[in-house]
Amino acid sequence: MMIYLKAYDLWDPISKGYSPPEGELPDDMSVHQVKKIKEEATKNFKALSLLHSVVTESIFPKVVGASTAKEAWNTFKEEFQVSERTRVIRLLHLRSEFANLSMKAFESVKDFVSRLMEIVNQMKIYGEKFTDEVDVEKVLISLT
Template sequence: MMIYLKAYDLWDSISKGYKLPEGELPNDTLVSQVKKIKDEATKNFKALSLLHSAVTESLFPRIVGATTAKEAWDTLKEEFQGSKRTRAIRLLHLRREFANLKMKASESVKDFVSRLMEIVNQMKIYGEKFTDQVIVEKVLISLTENFDSKISVIEESKDLSTLTVTKLIGSLQAHE
């Protein structure tokens, strides 16, 4: 949703917030200031409208009373991610799951990487940052023993700091 709002140049209404003007504008307000205020209001209500149209019928009542897009966004964020404490605990569990993740003997490389990337993407939602190098290293240390020779070849022939996950997966699938 964030990308959608950014594509329509509406994200600022959420990230910076919008304050509804109280009362009428003074008579000495410049035309440029009035135009800016109207543009900000228009962007806020467009963003709010997009949020209203994007949520399910069960979520709509929770944001229908919001007067600004930021207020609706914060409500949705709380709904899906929980409080700061909840997010921190969830991220801790995901970190543990990431650290303990190993490839199963009966699992294909594609299935293992899918499981890994699902955890990585969930962690990214909670604000964790990942580089390709971290993911590449995790894949290499989590593979089963029958990949040991291929791992050695990859470590010797490629620079792990520049190796992308996609290229690594391609190499491993070819070996598989």
Template structure:
């Protein structure tokens, strides 16, 4: 939904030549907030001047022209001076946008190659046994967002499926429980991650308790089994005799 006429957003983020993909996502959202994204998607072509234009056509022409130049003005204000030089000659928002996209994101062929590489990386990505679920999911989401930026449409259900099939063996019981009790078509990513993290924490606590129990058992096994052994180890057993039959303590006396 576009903003009302009396509400305005802060100025858009200025693009200086780095991280074009992230800036493009922000700029697209900014233009959509003002209902101007169609100027990029559909472009703007002025109708030829003609005395045969109806009042409705003239009104439409003026509205499309206004929207185009408003969007172009936003784009001008969202790039640094060095970048503005690339689009200074563009008369439409779409022309300026396509110019920046071609230079900083590459042609359709280049974007297709990037997408192929990201797909391969995503397919090979699996959680290793020593990794934390948070770290693995962060890496997966980062790769998927890169794919989305270059045009791939990836629903959240695909992310959920990818996570469930790429977890190590210690999550098998949890995955089975989720598949049996949840509707994967309605499950959201954050809910899945919270559930897996809770399972991971339980595993960690179980391992810690087991390790602590084993340590205590081993330590207990080394303890003296009787008070006599305690006295022997501490040197206070008065019944210990020397070769001469005299208690060492008594001999000292």
């Protein structure tokens, strides 16, 4: 999600935060300053809208009250952040699944590699380091 927001130049309201101006804008502001304030507000609301659009119905009520994209992002972090113990346990389970993975008799090579890469990608998410050699070795060893 972070990459998606960065691709659309919407990460700044989350990383730096956005604070809406209090009340009316002063009359002595330059056109450039007003334009910058409006641009920051637009980016914030675009990012917030994007975050609203990608959540499930069960999580939406938790972020609907957020007035800034940073607030919504912090809610997501609290909701989805796993503890270190949970991460280690999940990684052990995935390592076991990886070690026991083998190609089934009726399975195509493409389907097997897809299953393998799904496990490898999940392990990478939880912090496991993989090289292409390990992936290729597992495929070659596991082929029927």
